[in-house]
């Protein structure tokens with residue numbers, strides 16, 4: 185039965201009703217709603233039939249309405265609460281409503297990047313209101329101390345994690361999830377794992393997406409119901425030029441060098457089959473995500489690997505030309521605060537090749553080949569890393585194979 189609120193409540197009345205809700209919640213043993221029920225309630229409030237949702241709370245009862253699972257900050261998470269207008273209980277409002285699209289990101293100590301990425305999503309893609317979920321997976325959650333940013337803490341008293349958590353609690357379509365089971369860029373698996381949207385786009389925590397590009401991507405997917413591949417878009421640089429893809433060439437310890445496809449005709453051109461592309465933005469239907477290799481750690485090794493994994497499964501990899509994105513490349517040369525050792529990155533490349541049953545020659549040539557094209561690393565390290573990868577895979581195959589054949593000289597570092 186709906187509660188009766190005859191006039192718009194004053195601030196004092198709203199505060200009193202919120203206090204009463206908290207009291208009922210305490211009397212109910214602080215029972216919280218399930219994540220699916222919370223999502224269902226949130227979807228109803230975001231399209232409130234009475235127009236009472238003000239972006240942060242319910243105007244009728246004065247309670248905060250958002251996506252956080254912290255019931256003390258969110259009426260939707262209190263199992264004891266009901267909609268004062270009866271909309272949650274209305275017939276036809278029982279199905280779990282999923283957003284059409286989740287744009288998600290992993291972050292490590294990057295409040296500024298997350299702030300502008302999240303705000304730009306809502307500001308420049310308003311046509312998706314009610315259809316868009318924004319998800320932040322914090323891969324170094326420091327919610328109880330000042331983490332690695334004592335300077336920031338001295339100024340604000342908060343860690344980047346605390347600031348991002350608080351931000352996402354205020355964003356009506358936002359969610360914040362701490363995640364530490366696996367650390368490194370492959371933690372982006374969690375974006376697909378935790379997303380509630382039917383389509384998922386994963387971005388770095390400091391990426392801006394061209395206005396209209398998300399709507400157009402959803403329309404394109406509707407027009408291509410048989411598409412079950414991976415889609416990406418052109419990287420746009422500060423000077424307005426773009427890179428549609430990467431070519432399979434090694435450089436500075438990374439596979440993939442930025443390039444422009446001669447078939448590119450701007451936003452209105454057709455989708456382009458591509459070999460690989462930087463993973464600052466990539467997406468697919470949530471159920472079509474094939475996942476990163478479970479042995480990937482720290483930073484890198486995914487470009488080329490994930491694209492080959494889709495093709496090996498008979499699924500295309502395309503560049504959607506309108507899906508332009510701008511990436512805040514780190515002036516410091518750090519990889520967005522992820523741990524990043526060259527040893528682990530080489531292991532990531534090896535693990536990817538083992539999984540896809542591909543050869544390792546170009547990896548060896550680049551990292552252990554002759555400088556300046558090769559990186560000239562200690563050849564003994566290669567055997568150590570093969571052994572470590574074999575042990576992690578519980579297989580001795582690659583080490584034995586490598587030792588039984590003549591290793592290449594490493595003069596050819598073009599890869600591929």
Ligand code: SF4
Pocket residue numbers: 228229232233234235236237241242243244245249266267268269270271272
């Ligand atoms: S609680 Fe009910 S009245 Fe309030 S915003 Fe949500 S749906 Fe609307």
